[in-house]
Amino acid sequence: MDGAEPAPTPLIWITTPDNYDPHVQEQLKREGAERVDLLRAAGFDVRVVHSCDLVPAWNGRPRLLHGSGDLLAERAGFIVTSWTWDPGIARHLEAVVRTVRASDSVLLTDGTIDPDGLGTDKLAMYHHAASLGATVLPTVSVPFGRYARRALDAVRSELPEGAYVVKPRSMAMGFGVLKAETPQHLAATVDLLAPAGLGCLVQPHLPNTGDLRVYVHEGKAVAAQLRRPGEQAYLANISQGGSGSAYEPPEETAALSELLARSLDADYLCVDWLLAGDRPVFNEWMTVLAGYKDLAGAPRLRVEGALVDHIRRRLAAV
Template sequence: MYSAVREVVTPSAKPAERMVNWIYNPDDFNPSHLDKIIADITDRWTAQGARHGFGFQFIPASELTPTCVDQPRLWRGGVDLLETRQCYIVDDIGNDQQAVSYLHGISRIIDASDSFVLNHAMAAPEWLERDKLAMIGRAAQLGLKVPKTVALPFRRHAREGLEVVRREIGGGPYILKARESGTGFGVLKVDTFEQLRSAVDIAAQTGKGYLVQEFLPNSGDLRVALVEGEVVTSMLREQVIGRYLSNIAQGGNASPSADFSVVLDDCLRVVRTLGADYLCVDFLITEQGPVFGEWCTVMANFSQFPEPARSELADAFFHWAGRLLEQRGRG
């Protein structure tokens, strides 16, 4: 087991409650779409968690107020959730920067308590959890094959990066995506340099950081899930014919227990370097071999996997979370 959890000696440990709380920003999606996501994930998490004695709930960040007067506290309707030691997932990637900052505040006050933010399960810096530019850079440093990637300057300066794109990547096609995003949301395939210029003009107005990458023809996306340093399961996500996104949330098809032997050493190297207790590592399957895409923490949760991989990963996840709660302190 990696030491993403650091031992803290406390005079008396608070009672542990076997609960996973998923904190989210309710304003990022259309309400009907959000209701569908919550219902689907709640159904899968509740059933899997019950097998291990865990409860599960979604909590809107707007209902929470983090404070520190005498000690870290997280108030919801007059109740301090940090009075018992519980597990949390804080969905701190979004479109509203003020909301994202508030979610960071919530996760950091939980980190300061003896409860656990499960998506902070690595010893590496927190930003390596979600910044795709940082992931690409670290993966390249570790010797993994990565797509050619250019980070665009901000706002009106974004076009200044286009000549670098043309020089480093070529004339297209390209992928334009946010540096911090997930589930294939807002990932745009652009065929020509002219189209890219217009797409960048639009992206520059969003207030988010963007990347341009080479578009690599591929037969799908291999995701390998590792818990406490060992591979638990894998899946291959494939695009529907005529589409370019393999994300399940964007209509891709998934098959469980895909062969990961060719990327096993790369996955283990990544996990060891990051000191990650839970990580999913993604690779594009191209004619030239696997190319690193990104890694994901607990936000890449077991509910996205088809059976039997889903239950295999859920078992490993809840065993890990249970062991964290059994400790007296955080590590």
């Protein structure tokens, strides 16, 4: 039809409410609504779909069955929140992710090279960041089951004495990030982890003045946010009571964040650093799912603009 507006591009956000207590899920929905509103205002037809309602399939072509429909019937952008503490959910989300990748739709949460490794696994991130000259804490990965306590010998030989942080290799929002004050706390923690199959890392607890997130778009740091833990807390995650504010990143931190984004072929990358001493210490990175809730004013507009621009470009690329 002449003069008709082009149909808005479908953007499907796959979440897993089974990860959360229903009350927490309500809160996450309210927070996610801000992002959904931004993307709708930018012209995307956003739908939030629960992973439990999906059945990935192949029948002549990849299909993502949802009720009587197929979410892959027309080309769409997909955002998949893939962290979970449940191995069954993890396997299901893997099938969802692989089915979207096999289709002509775009998996927007894949924003780096080697997304299965470098997209979610903190251990893989440490290896990569260190190889590019970033400061990385000595880190021990906990072996499985009855061998888990062997991590304690490695901690003694590889990590300095003091408090430790134990954290899952592939989670987010501060889930399961524990501070162990003594070797005995650490031993008990490792015992509790052994049957869980979560995959965890041990690092020294680094006394720090906050967590700096640098937002990199098209090779340039466009904004940064400093997050600080609340009173009597050690987690800077906003979802764990931390608070954030815009911050001018030191030149070296901005340059290192840009270097990491380039090395990962990432057009939009949010790089987190722990601030301590005179050099930033690398913590992790995230692509389109990284929050910016406490940013305001011009830095917020720059991050929102970068996110929308990044998604538009990814969807426009064939």
